[in-house]
Every structure is written in structure tokens, then in C-alpha cells.
Amino acid sequence: MKKIVLVFLVFSVLYFGFDIRGGINYDLKGAMLYNAEANLTLSISGAITNGFVVSALYDSSSTAWYGSLGTYNEYNLDPQKKDLALYGSGSIVFPIEGFDFNKITGGINLGIRYYIDKFSVDFGLFAMLLYNGSRFEGIRLLLGYTF
Numbered sequence: 565m566k567k568i569v570l571v572f573l574v575f576s577v578l579y580f581g582f583d584i585r586g587g588i589n590y591d592l593k594g595a596m597l598y599n600a601e602a603n604l605t606l607s608i609s610g611a612i613t614n615g616f617v618v619s620a621l622y623d624s625s626s627t628a629w630y631g632s633l634g635t636y637n638e639y640n641l642d643p644q645k646k647d648l649a650l651y652g653s654g655s656i657v658f659p660i661e662g663f664d665f666n667k668i669t670g671g672i673n674l675g676i677r678y679y680i681d682k683f684s685v686d687f688g689l690f691a692m693l694l695y696n697g698s699r700f701e702g703i704r705l706l707l708g709y710t711f
Contacts, residue, residue: 581605587706589621589690598622599706603636611643617653620660621692623700629660630692632671649677657692667695673704684708 582604589597601619608614614637621630634655641648652674659667675688686706693699 581711583684583708583710585684585686585706585708587686587704589700589702589704591700591702593702595623595625595700597700598624599704601632601706611640613638613640613649617655619655621657630657630694631660632657634671636673638677647679649679651675651677651686651688657694659695669693669695675704679710682710684710 582602584600584602586600587598589599591597599619599621601617603615603617605613605615614635617632617634617636619632621632622628623630632655634653636651636653638649638651640646641650652672654670654672657669657671669692671690671692673688673690675686677684677686684707686704686708688704689702690704691699691701
């Protein structure tokens, strides 16, 4: 089973392509989250792109690590140039250390993405609810590269 999943992932990355991004999520209460994510593109239909997103978040105030798995959608405002896009994603959020199925919650991201050749700059909003009832809400800034 593991080999089938690995072959599927390798095929998907080689056939469809993927993006990597890194940056910061600044919470409006002052906390800083460092973010690394990978987007696996599954479908491109005209101006709309869909796929999966996997990310890791580090909360510098509590030194906690969080993981996130979800889907994303992107709408290119000018399909010929493909330089400016609106994006949104919804995902499950879970603590990496001390993982438990009862600690799975959710998060959303939305914003605008500007492409410069293979590089991208994302600016947007994010919200995450954590298992202990606390939440993060704020702005995000990510730099990325498309393969």
C-alpha cells in the first residue's frame, strides 16, 4: 500500500507540478507563526486551479508545531498572463507533537497571489481554531516558487 501511495505522489508531482512557499503568519494579538507549505496542483481548467496543500506552522510564542492538510483553489484574474490570482484554502489543523484525533480542528486562508515568472508573492488573511479553544487570526505573507 505504501508503494502505491508513493508511486501516486511521484507521478502527481511529475505530471501536474507543485509549488513550495514559506513565510510568516502574523496574528493580530502579536503572535508570529512561521509557515512552510507545498501545493500539489491536481486540475487546471481555464482560469481555475485546484489542488492539495500541506503545511507546517511553528508558533514562536509557545514553541508549538502544527500541521495542516487541505485543498486550495486559485482563480487567475488574467488567464493569458497568469500573473495575478485570488486564492483560498480550507484545511484541517492538528498539533504535530502530541497528535490525537480529538485535537483536529480547522483553518482557512484567503488572499491574492502575484506571479513573477516562476516566483510568487502571497498576501492574505488567515484564521485557525486550535483544539484548546484558542485561535489565531491575522495576515500572512509568503514567498514561493512553482515547479
